[in-house]
Amino acid sequence: MAKHKIYTMSFASVYPHYVTKAEKKGRTKAEVDEIIRWLTGYSQEELEAQLEKKTDFETFFAEAPQLNSLRTLIKGVICGVRVEDIEESTMQEIRYLDKLVDELAKGKAMEKILRK
Numbered sequence: 001m002a003k004h005k006i007y008t009m010s011f012a013s014v015y016p017h018y019v020t021k022a023e024k025k026g027r028t029k030a031e032v033d034e035i036i037r038w039l040t041g042y043s044q045e046e047l048e049a050q051l052e053k054k055t056d057f058e059t060f061f062a063e064a065p066q067l068n069s070l071r072t073l074i075k076g077v078i079c080g081v082r083v084e085d086i087e088e089s090t091m092q093e094i095r096y097l098d099k100l101v102d103e104l105a106k107g108k109a110m111e112k113i114l115r116k
Contacts, residue, residue: 006057006091007057007058007090008056008057008058009056010055010056011050011051011054011056011057012050012051012053012054012055013054014057015051018032018036019032021101021105022104024105025104025105025106025107026107027104027105031104031110032101034110034114035100035101035104035113035114036097039068039071039097039100040061040065040066040067040068041064041065041066041067042064042065043065046065057090057094058090061093062090067093070115071093071115072084073115074096074099074100074115076099078095078098078102081095083095083096083099
């Protein structure tokens with residue numbers, strides 16, 4: 001079976017859309033970066049390096065230093081699919097990130113988004 005095209009898309013090509021979505025709702029790029037760092041374990045410098053290298057989504061998540069163990073607490077629907085029911089691990093990681101950015105754009109407090 002062919003890989004979903006999102007796997008081969010560069011993370012850097014989608015990242016500005018995450019930031020724009022958040023900023024349209026009064027949130028910041030720094031908050032988007034904090035969410036990404038929380039989810040993946042990348043430092044800010046490592047995140048920026050991944051963006052600069054135009055790393056694809058599959059590699060971005062495969063090379064993540066420390067996927068947050070609390071990410072399994074992320075529940076809900078994104079793109080019509082419940083994130084907790086996605087069986088393919090890379091797709092689930094991508095949808096976790098989508099869900100976190102959605103929560104940010106909907107005005108949720110960072111403590112709740114980061115499952116503290």
